Amino acid sequence: MPGAPSIPRRPTSILSVLDPSVFKAYDVRGIYPSQLDEDGAYRVARAYTAHFEPRSVALGQDMRLSSPSMTRAAAEGITDAGADVVELGLVGTEMLYHAVTELGLDGGICVTASHNPKEYTGMKIVRRGALPVGGDSGLAEIRVLAESGFHDVTSRGSIRSEDVWLSFVQKVLSFVDLDAIRPLRVVIDAANGMAGVMLAPVLEKLPQLDLVRCFFDPDGSFRMSILGVSFGTSRTVSPLCFDASASERTSIAMITLRAAAPEHQSFWPLIDQPSLVCSARVRVLAASEPDEGSEIEMEKRMSPRM
Numbered sequence: 001m002p003g004a005p006s007i008p009r010r011p012t013s014i015l016s017v018l019d020p021s022v023f024k025a026y027d028v029r030g031i032y033p034s035q036l037d038e039d040g041a042y043r044v045a046r047a048y049t050a051h052f053e054p055r056s057v058a059l060g061q062d063m064r065l066s067s068p069s070m071t072r073a074a075a076e077g078i079t080d081a082g083a084d085v086v087e088l089g090l091v092g093t094e095m096l097y098h099a100v101t102e103l104g105l106d107g108g109i110c111v112t113a114s115h116n117p118k119e120y121t122g123m124k125i126v127r128r129g130a131l132p133v134g135g136d137s138g139l140a141e142i143r144v145l146a147e148s149g150f151h152d153v154t155s156r157g158s159i160r161s162e163d164v165w166l167s168f169v170q171k172v173l174s175f176v177d178l179d180a181i182r183p184l185r186v187v188i189d190a191a192n193g194m195a196g197v198m199l200a201p202v203l204e205k206l207p208q209l210d211l212v213r214c215f216f217d218p219d220g221s222f223r224m225s226i227l228g229v230s231f232g233t234s235r236t237v238s239p240l241c242f243d244a245s246a247s248e249r250t251s252i253a254m255i256t257l258r259a260a261a262p263e264h265q266s267f268w269p270l271i272d273q274p275s276l277v278c279s280a281r282v283r284v285l286a287a288s289e290p291d292e293g294s295e296i297e298m299e300k301r302m303s304p305r306m
Contacts (some may be wrong), residue, residue, distance in 0.1 A: 005165045023143050026134040029113050029122030038073035038119055045077030045109060047145035052108030052127050053083075058099045058162075060088035060193050062112040063218035066121045074123065077155040078109075080150075082111060082240055087161045090218065092194040097130040098171060107133075112194075139148045169201045178206070187212040188194045192219035193226045 022030040028044055030036035049057065058079050061067040075085045088099055096110040107127045113120035125133040133139050186209050190196030196216030203211060
């Protein structure tokens, strides 16, 4: 803005954000704060805004302990680049995608490290239409801009909050025929992750389900859940859902889990919770480095008594 006072540049820790392991194929992830910290989040968010030149950007976060401060830094980076921030609060990435399209925004950033252990932080970035920003669709350019630095701030964007919960729940329920859902007794282990946050308002609209809810409260320390095996990540073997009314037989479910850490690649736990009439044996069939995002096949056998 002509005539606006010049605002000094923000001090940064640029060497941290440029750690080669931080910029992935489809997002930004690193250990907090040694590889990616608040200054890194500021630079990535400001570089994103400078490259795509959005007018308004959705901004959400997961429940990791570092997410609030990382989100504040990202908001500062976006507004310092002149764009407006639409704060969504605690949301899953699915809700961020929904918000960008539902509100007609020019892009969005969710502060999350996806499946990585609790020590990690990160950012999933989309442009208009909720299209992902990856290495070949703008993330490489964002890295260059973050490394190059920025001009002094001459004008700042604004920050406002939006509640997209109602429209998100309506959108989710629109994919199914609610009248076709038969009564079920369902146990859901949300593993203290974002699943519990997003599932709760959806489940309220499904009165035909007799629910047993386990670990629905978000917890950034990733404690072990009952029905799942936690590897210290936001994704575990759960959420595990099963029909407890048709349980005169042993059921076998094949599920997938993203790799958590190399030290867990030979993990062979046995869970036995008699109070829930449930036992599970989980076997890692294959594993790889967690940063590659490879899938691990898991086998879970439920007790015939369930």
